[in-house]
Amino acid sequence: MADYTPQSIEQKWQARWTSSGAFEVEVDRSRPKFYCLEMFAYPSGHAHVGHVRNYMIGDIVARLKRMQGFNVLHPFGWDAFGLPAENAAIKNKVHPETWTLANIAHMKGQLQRLGISYAWGRELATCLPDYYRWNQWLFLRMLEKGIAYRRRSAVNWCPTDLTVLANEQVIDGACWRCGTAVVTRDLEQWFLRITQYADELLDGAAGLSAWPEKVLTMQQNWIGRSTGVQASFPLVDPVGGTTGLEIFTTRIDTIYGATFVLLAPEHPLVDPYLAGPEQALKREAVAKFRAQDRLARMSGEVDKEGVDTGRVAINPFTGERVPIWVANFVLADYGTGAIMAVPFGDQRDFEFAKKYGLPIRAVVAPNDGETIDAAAVDPATMTEAWAGYGRSVNSGPFSGLPSDEAWRKMADHAEANGIGRRSTQYRLKDWGISRQRYWGTPIPVVHCPVDGIVPVPDEQLPIELPKVEQFTGQGDSPLAQIADWVNVPCPRCGGPARRETDTMDTFVDSSWYFYRFCDPGNTELPFSPASVRYWGPVDFYSGGVEHAILHLIYSRFFCRVFRDLGMVDHDEPFTRLLTQGMVLKDGNVMSKSKGNVVDPDDMIEKYGADALRLYVMFVAPPEKEVEWSDSGLEGSWRFLARVWRAVEPLAPMVAGLGAPATPKRDQREGGDFTGLDFDDAHRALRRKTHQTIERVSGDLYPRAHLNTAVAALMELVNELYAFTDKIGLTRQGRLSGIEAGPATRAVLAETVEALVLMLSPFAPHMAEELWELLGHGDGVVAAGWPAADAAVAAEEAIVVPVQVNGKVRGRVSVPAGIDEASLEAAALADPAVQGHIAGKTIVKVVVAKGRLVSIVVK
Numbered sequence: 001m002a003d004y005t006p007q008s009i010e011q012k013w014q015a016r017w018t019s020s021g022a023f024e025v026e027v028d029r030s031r032p033k034f035y036c037l038e039m040f041a042y043p044s045g046h047a048h049v050g051h052v053r054n055y056m057i058g059d060i061v062a063r064l065k066r067m068q069g070f071n072v073l074h075p076f077g078w079d080a081f082g083l084p085a086e087n088a089a090i091k092n093k094v095h096p097e098t099w100t101l102a103n104i105a106h107m108k109g110q111l112q113r114l115g116i117s118y119a120w121g122r123e124l125a126t127c128l129p130d131y132y133r134w135n136q137w138l139f140l141r142m143l144e145k146g147i148a149y150r151r152r153s154a155v156n157w158c159p160t161d162l163t164v165l166a167n168e169q170v171i172d173g174a175c176w177r178c179g180t181a182v183v184t185r186d187l188e189q190w191f192l193r194i195t196q197y198a199d200e201l202l203d204g205a206a207g208l209s210a211w212p213e214k215v216l217t218m219q220q221n222w223i224g225r226s227t228g229v230q231a232s233f234p235l236v237d238p239v240g241g242t243t244g245l246e247i248f249t250t251r252i253d254t255i256y257g258a259t260f261v262l263l264a265p266e267h268p269l270v271d272p273y274l275a276g277p278e279q280a281l282k283r284e285a286v287a288k289f290r291a292q293d294r295l296a297r298m299s300g301e302v303d304k305e306g307v308d309t310g311r312v313a314i315n316p317f318t319g320e321r322v323p324i325w326v327a328n329f330v331l332a333d334y335g336t337g338a339i340m341a342v343p344f345g346d347q348r349d350f351e352f353a354k355k356y357g358l359p360i361r362a363v364v365a366p367n368d369g370e371t372i373d374a375a376a377v378d379p380a381t382m383t384e385a386w387a388g389y390g391r392s393v394n395s396g397p398f399s400g401l402p403s404d405e406a407w408r409k410m411a412d413h414a415e416a417n418g419i420g421r422r423s424t425q426y427r428l429k430d431w432g433i434s435r436q437r438y439w440g441t442p443i444p445v446v447h448c449p450v451d452g453i454v455p456v457p458d459e460q461l462p463i464e465l466p467k468v469e470q471f472t473g474q475g476d477s478p479l480a481q482i483a484d485w486v487n488v489p490c491p492r493c494g495g496p497a498r499r500e501t502d503t504m505d506t507f508v509d510s511s512w513y514f515y516r517f518c519d520p521g522n523t524e525l526p527f528s529p530a531s532v533r534y535w536g537p538v539d540f541y542s543g544g545v546e547h548a549i550l551h552l553i554y555s556r557f558f559c560r561v562f563r564d565l566g567m568v569d570h571d572e573p574f575t576r577l578l579t580q581g582m583v584l585k586d587g588n589v590m591s592k593s594k595g596n597v598v599d600p601d602d603m604i605e606k607y608g609a610d611a612l613r614l615y616v617m618f619v620a621p622p623e624k625e626v627e628w629s630d631s632g633l634e635g636s637w638r639f640l641a642r643v644w645r646a647v648e649p650l651a652p653m654v655a656g657l658g659a660p661a662t663p664k665r666d667q668r669e670g671g672d673f674t675g676l677d678f679d680d681a682h683r684a685l686r687r688k689t690h691q692t693i694e695r696v697s698g699d700l701y702p703r704a705h706l707n708t709a710v711a712a713l714m715e716l717v718n719e720l721y722a723f724t725d726k727i728g729l730t731r732q733g734r735l736s737g738i739e740a741g742p743a744t745r746a747v748l749a750e751t752v753e754a755l756v757l758m759l760s761p762f763a764p765h766m767a768e769e770l771w772e773l774l775g776h777g778d779g780v781v782a783a784g785w786p787a788a789d790a791a792v793a794a795e796e797a798i799v800v801p802v803q804v805n806g807k808v809r810g811r812v813s814v815p816a817g818i819d820e821a822s823l824e825a826a827a828l829a830d831p832a833v834q835g836h837i838a839g840k841t842i843v844k845v846v847v848a849k850g851r852l853v854s855i856v857v858k
Contacts, residue, residue: 004644006608010765034070036062039543043103050583050590063761067785075517076118080127082506126509133462134526136444153189164436173291189434210576224427231420233313248335253406256395257363258340265289266332289328350385438478440503448490448497477501511558545579581625610763611637618710654749655775690793827853
């Protein structure tokens with residue numbers, strides 16, 4: 001018997017797959033399509049097993065669907081632009097392209113060694129001009145439609161390194177590289193009008209029934225549609241023509257409790273209000289607010305701090321003068337950048353008011369009969385805000401009204417008196433895509449002193465990044481320093497002009513790459529609409545839950561843009577979404593900084609790729625976190641070795657027989673079971689085989705319960721060994737191919753072939769090798785996925801528990817499919833049950849779906 005040697009087997013089949021183009025596909029309208037995709041990789045250099053878990057999940061689904069007869073598109077590519085490459089280039093004094101392409105080559109080799117069935121002929125890298133050309137093309141189409149536009153916006157700036165910093169480069173308000181305090185600068189920035197699609201993105205989520213609920217909830221919260229009132233608080237000291245402070249509130253019914261107003265640090269009134277040498281300390285405090293992480297500010301993770309501007313506004317309902325403060329937890333890009341603070345009903349306002357001694361006024365009281373501690377709604381004693389609904393109090397003519405009625409009447413009053421108007425606001429803001437970096441897609445416009453902003457004609461695309469000898473990353477924009485590249489003739493008038501020196505946010509690259517995979521060689525368009533009509537939308541998409549907001553919302557937005565351009569015929573890009581859990585080591589997410597990375601190359605060298613694939617799928621459900629264990633990986637290797645020892649010695653005995661469980665093998669010598677004499681052992685193995693086919697088929701897709709599918713295969717292997725031991729084929733823990741009767745050979749052929757085929761998505765190299773040993777030269781895909789025979793899978797007898805007054809008192813073995821009356825009679829006649837009902841009155845007997853008998857006695 002040959003030993004199981006995974007490394008040599010895997011090299012053999014990987015070479016064969018590559019030379020034959022086994023996973024390359026073309027449009028074939030005679031077959032159903034299946035588009036399987038994992039979120040593509042950032043080429044960081046070395047993939048660890050935490051990275052590749054996602055790719056293994058997708059590969060199992062892709063391999064299954066091929067065997068089920070689908071024309072499967074399973075491509076891969078590289079999200080290759082972005083800040084990490086630029087930072088690495090600065091640190092290592094190497095060009096970002098050199099660093100990126102070297103990393104791609106290494107990581108591609110790692111994925112190929114894992115045996116992932118990618119259509120490498122469709123591989124793309126977003127840093128190559130033949131891809132980012134189409135970013136530029138799409139930008140121009142959006143510019144034509146008014147979706148792309150330019151306006152001023154705040155950015156992070158390091159005054160020491162003289163460079164713009166992304167939010168990720170600001171650590172505790174300081175530059176990640178030199179530690180200098182970051183300041184805010186206003187620059188002209190490019191935006192995409194995603195808010196134009198806000199309602200559609202929000203309402204469309206209701207149709208994404210095959211997405212995780214947590215992802216949909218995160219997207220709904222991020223879009224944040226709110227219905228409220230936009231009201232104006234008159235300013236006592238108008239500035240620059242601004243006479244009123246616009247606020248948005250969803251609780252206009254609490255406006256009588258607005259005892260101060262809060263401005264975002266970036267609000268346009270802040271700088272003029274804090275001008276002058278005497279305000280220097282306040283300006284310094286506001287600068288620190290602006291440098292704090294925006295997400296932390298929004299979520300309340302920062303300590304609530306404020307600065308009193310010394311100015312006041314007028315509450316338009318009460319006529320009271322209310323102080324104007326700047327608060328670090330108010331954001332300029334949410335609502336109007338100013339809020340009316342009602343500390344009685346908002347926890348953040350409450351904490352702020354307590355900290356700075358600002359007044360708190362009760363404006364909502366519980367409804368009569370509600371059991372609420374009075375201290376909870378008494379401003380003098382309350383320890384937290386009360387955001388409940390009830391009836392209005394201390395609210396002038398609106399006092400005593402139920403909250404919902406007060407809301408409507410106050411909104412009517414505001415509109416009738418020119419104080420405000422009903423409004424729908426969104427937390428979602430237009431997407432700022434400008435990056436003052438080098439390693440990204442150049443924005444395809446020029447700035448002409450005569451013609452203004454001029455789009456670059458399509459025939460001049462792509463606008464390629466210029467080559468640079470030295471890369472420092474300094475300056476307003478690295479591209480702005482390359483005069484030969486910047487200075488160009490205007491496409492419209494021919495006069496001197498300057499290229500746009502901003503590059504695009506790398507989320508642009510990842511927001512439509514799944515369409516380019518459908519037609520990667522197209523040189524006329526990003527893709528042909530016909531190709532996407534066949535392949536799209538993506539049937540199964542998997543990736544980390546950390547992309548639930550930006551990437552997935554942006555992709556849904558781009559899908560709609562392409563739809564409105566007439567290039568796709570669907571509204572949503574991904575039909576089914578799986579968000580896989582992280583792989584942990586020593587309780588932490590794997591990362592180089594923590595020193596807990598597990599290199600897949602090391603694991604493959606020791607145990608083989610199939611064992612690694614099987615272990616990562618078996619250890620936990622795909623959506624759950626995994627705690628890495630070397631011993632668990634060794635256990636998966638031992639299981640595969642056990643499969644090998646079961647199948648390899650039997651191959652000569654069963655090769656060529658085929659099996660009824662492989663539906664595509666209709667003409668098979670000896671495969672017909674008619675006339676064969678099966679005993680109980682034969683029937684039991686056949687029953688387990690077909691039950692396993694049912695279980696594994698149901699678990700793999702769409703449920704993606706991959707761990708339970710592996711568990712079912714392990715049970716079948718145990719049953720196979722038990723059978724061969726019972727009939728005398730087991731020799732010292734191995735299976736020997738001694739002569740066996742036709743019934744035994746037929747049953748073994750059926751079980752072994754079904755086992756190998758079901759194992760193939762998880763351990764494809766070993767499965768192909770065993771399939772070949774079993775006498776098949778056309779591969780597992782040609783064989784097809786095994787089909788279960790429900791009649792064979794049905795149990796001949798079942799064991800039903802019997803309860804007496806809620807406690808199990810016996811179990812009866814009865815024929816499968818027994819009627820309820822006969823099952824009840826068998827339960828009552830069981831000797832163990834008789835001991836608990838003798839001499840008692842039977843109140844009732846309940847037969848629960850043939851799986852439980854419950855007897856109530858007294």
